[in-house]
Every structure is written in structure tokens, then in C-alpha cells.
Amino acid sequence: MISSTVSSKILKAIAKQEGFNFVETLTGFKWMGNKAWELMNEGKTVLLAFEEAIGYMCGTTVLDKDGVGAAMQLAQLAAYLETQGKSLRQHLDFIYNEYGYHVSNNSYFICHHQPTIEAMFHRLRNFNGPETYPDNLDSYVIQGVRDLTTGYDSTEPDKKAVSSNSFTFVLS
Structure with missing residues (x-):
């Protein structure tokens, strides 16, 4: 699993608890896509990459931000949860309880001096x-x-x- 340096660290917590490898890259999907390619060439499977600005790469069909693929994954998850009598919100609460609450407060200050x-x-x-x-x-x-x-x-x-x-x- 991959995320950029400016992203929430919840993916790192999930990876640690579940035994997945976690890699952090510089900001931008060009870095995450390149890292995914590198990991794939090492024989590893990349499950997910994300960045704090609501960008997701689910799997490796598209080595870039893929909103359509991410929406499909979310729809599949919602459909599965419905068969279990659960909502997306309930599952999100489960994730927070299991892996902790993570807050990011990213700021940029511009100074040319x-x-x-x-x-x-x-x-x-x-x-x-x-x-x-x-x-x-x-x-x-x-x-x-x-x-x-x-x-x-x-x-x-x-x-x-x-x-x-x-x-x-x-x-x-």
C-alpha cells in the first residue's frame, strides 16, 4: 500500500496491523505510480495508493489517480455491506475503532524572501x-x-x- 507524504497516516496504521508493506512517497501520483511500477517489477502486488486530496489508485490497472475505478470499488463495498445489514458509515466507524482516528492538517505558507x-x-x-x-x-x-x-x-x-x-x- 502506498500514500504520499502529505496524506493521512491511517493507511500506514492499517498496513502495520494487517501485515502489509507500506511505502510513503513524495506528493503526487507520478511518484506513487512510479513506486507501484517498481514494486510490481519486484514481484509485489500493489493493492491501494492514495493521496489526501481525494485521489485513489485501486489496484494497478491504472497507475494513476482513477476516480472511476475508485467509485466502482466503493459501490461494490456498499453493495457488499448492504448484504451484511451495514452502511458505509458503520464500516467507517469500524475502521476508526480498529485502526484509530487520524487527522491531517496540511498547510502551505508561501514566502519569496x-x-x-x-x-x-x-x-x-x-x-x-x-x-x-x-x-x-x-x-x-x-x-x-x-x-x-x-x-x-x-x-x-x-x-x-x-x-x-x-x-x-x-x-x-
């Missing part, structure tokens, strides 16, 4: 002294930090980020 950008990232990378990141955001504890500009990711075993060009805080 390079010294301001450099100062902002320097402050975040040296928040409580040299080479330290913030440990909380208001009442939320920061569980992981991914600074893709420098290649740092505290959630990876080797502390190396797997993509580039963004900054992520994982909150609890």
Missing part, C-alpha cells in the same frame, strides 16, 4: 539549543520530527528521511 525562509527553518532546527526541534505544539506532544530539507526523520530507525522538500511534526 529567502532570508526569512532560512531564518524560520534555522529557528525550528535549533528550537531549544543547537540541533534541537520543538517537543510540543500547544498541548500536543511532538512524537516525531521529519525535516526533509536536511534528511532527518526521528521516526525512522536510521534517522534518515525517505523523501524531500517538507517539514513534518507527528503529534500525539
